[in-house]
Amino acid sequence: MGGVSSVTEAGGSLIRVSEIFGPTIQGEGVLIGQPTVFVRTGGCDFRCSWCDSLHAVESRFRADWQSMSVAAIWSEVERLSGGRPLMVSLSGGNPAIQPLGGLIAHGHARGYRFALETQGSIARDWFADLDVLVLSPKPPSSGMAFDPQALLASVEAASGGPRTVLKFVIFDEADFAFAWEVAALCRSLPVYLQPGNHTPPPPETDDAVIDLDGIMGRMHWLLDRVMAEGWFAATVLPQLHVLLWGNRRGV
Ligand SMILES: C[S@@+](CC[C@H](N)C(=O)[O-])C[C@H]1O[C@@H](n2cnc3c(N)ncnc32)[C@H](O)[C@@H]1O
Numbered sequence: 001m002g003g004v005s006s007v008t009e010a011g012g013s014l015i016r017v018s019e020i021f022g023p024t025i026q027g028e029g030v031l032i033g034q035p036t037v038f039v040r041t042g043g044c045d046f047r048c049s050w051c052d053s054l055h056a057v058e059s060r061f062r063a064d065w066q067s068m069s070v071a072a073i074w075s076e077v078e079r080l081s082g083g084r085p086l087m088v089s090l091s092g093g094n095p096a097i098q099p100l101g102g103l104i105a106h107g108h109a110r111g112y113r114f115a116l117e118t119q120g121s122i123a124r125d126w127f128a129d130l131d132v133l134v135l136s137p138k139p140p141s142s143g144m145a146f147d148p149q150a151l152l153a154s155v156e157a158a159s160g161g162p163r164t165v166l167k168f169v170i171f172d173e174a175d176f177a178f179a180w181e182v183a184a185l186c187r188s189l190p191v192y193l194q195p196g197n198h199t200p201p202p203p204e205t206d207d208a209v210i211d212l213d214g215i216m217g218r219m220h221w222l223l224d225r226v227m228a229e230g231w232f233a234a235t236v237l238p239q240l241h242v243l244l245w246g247n248r249r250g251v
């Protein structure tokens, strides 16, 4: 019996992976600057107009994605981290689509921690096993509809578990107003605001040069708006990895 169940636990359901990379720094939000290895899953239920990770979203990139077992993912995470426990960042695509509970348990047993980034459209019971849950509801500029019930279901699924925070991408005034309203829905959650890194359409190449003036302009505008509203509980940060390396993959 023991043998069968351990095969199930180690093999479990396969996880669709777009890329595994690092160690690098977490470039955004509550964990900014902290060393991490990324496991980026393939596939997303959204199509944000300005998504900066389309290679993990659109089905035309599906051939680059691999269905991997927990054991296969783990051997890559261990290789990249040199076996030294660190924070593993689960992103995508929407990682909530994938069966990640087994991976989290496997890594925790080895001293690793897990943060997950998702838009809050799909809640999973294994959210409660995470160390950090970053919910990033999509504002009007994304072109996506917002479902408050789905977001609250994700907050509820994580209750008693991880440190849960909200992170909003802001391009304009309507996005700012959206962030303010959603933050009021989830009063207990810390709020992180970040300027969008490019206007649509998204860059096609990996090493696309970023519009640094545009990012800095939006960052200054965002800071002005936060101060003007007296939103002193918010933390405003640029995407550090984008400032350092542009919109390149694998960093
Ligand atoms: C690529 S998404 C993947 C995880 C999940 N699908 C989500 O959106 O939260 C990771 C983070 O990048 C942010 N992001 C995506 N495109 C962006 C852009 N053009 N500018 C700034 N942040 C962006 C998302 O809002 C999210 O917080």
Ligand SMILES: Nc1nc2[nH]cc(C(=O)O)c2c(=O)[nH]1
Binding pocket: 024, 025, 026, 027, 028, 053, 091, 092, 117, 241, 251
């Ligand atoms: N360094 C680094 N930090 C990040 N934070 C969120 C990322 C993402 O694309 O999900 C990301 C990424 O791709 N690289």
Ligand code: SF4
Binding pocket: 044, 045, 046, 047, 048, 051, 052, 053, 054, 057, 092, 093, 094, 119
């Ligand atoms: S939800 Fe996240 S991964 Fe999906 S399209 Fe939007 S930004 Fe990209």
Ligand SMILES: [Mg+2]
Binding pocket: 052, 053
């Ligand atoms: Mg990114």
